[in-house]
Amino acid sequence: xxxxxxxxxxxxxxxxxxxxxxxxxxxxxxxxxxxxxxxxxxxxxxxxxxxxxxxxxxxxxxxxxxxxxxxxxxxxxxxxxxxxxxxxxxxxxxxxxxxxxxxxxxxxxxxxxxxxxxxxxxxxxxxxxxxxxxxxxxxxxxxxxxxxxxxxxxxxxxxxxxxxxxxxxxxxxxxxxxxxxxxxxxxxxxxxxxxxxxxx
Numbered sequence: 001x002x003x004x005x006x007x008x009x010x011x012x013x014x015x016x017x018x019x020x021x022x023x024x025x026x027x028x029x030x031x032x033x034x035x036x037x038x039x040x041x042x043x044x045x046x047x048x049x050x051x052x053x054x055x056x057x058x059x060x061x062x063x064x065x066x067x068x069x070x071x072x073x074x075x076x077x078x079x080x081x082x083x084x085x086x087x088x089x090x091x092x093x094x095x096x097x098x099x100x101x102x103x104x105x106x107x108x109x110x111x112x113x114x115x116x117x118x119x120x121x122x123x124x125x126x127x128x129x130x131x132x133x134x135x136x137x138x139x140x141x142x143x144x145x146x147x148x149x150x151x152x153x154x155x156x157x158x159x160x161x162x163x164x165x166x167x168x169x170x171x172x173x174x175x176x177x178x179x180x181x182x183x184x185x186x187x188x189x190x191x192x193x194x195x196x197x198x199x200x
Contacts, residue, residue, distance in 0.1 A: 052127035140187030
């Protein structure tokens with residue numbers, strides 16, 4: 001069974017395939033690159049679900065009617081920033097910014113904020129779109145806090161700045177196996193697996 005991932009992000013495809021393997025779900029995550037690339041999508045809905053739906057529909061339009069598409073929209077929500085950058089996480093440092101620039105900006109914006117006010121959570125919405133307009137939404141979140149400075153070389157995006165509750169290491173220091181068990185994406189994936197198995 002193939003799930004077409006509505007993303008051109010190679011890290012995301014790799015992480016999703018690792019989650020699939022760990023869960024024992026017999027699916028292969030196929031990057032949008034395999035079908036000519038992800039169509040351009042303006043993520044302007046203001047919600048994680050709305051953005052995920054737009055991405056899923058854009059890729060599904062390129063595929064056979066029986067294909068299943070998986071879209072992800074996720075971000076870091078910082079208490080001190082009123083839940084921001086949230087849905088703007090991928091563009092926090094500007095529309096053309098890369099993940100390194102976004103990480104630098106969040107680090108600097110939070111510079112000097114005391115530990116007691118550095119609470120944050122990662123939020124992930126997975127949206128599954130199938131034949132006949134079938135749609136299911138799964139949400140996962142992981143609460144924690146932001147470090148003063150990034151730590152660790154693994155992971156991607158804001159991972160080096162975020163420490164999940166109950167840990168002293170950042171997402172980027174925990175390693176994929178540990179991270180995938182407790183991450184926002186891992187928790188959304190687990191909910192999707194439960195639904196998927198329940199339908200068969």
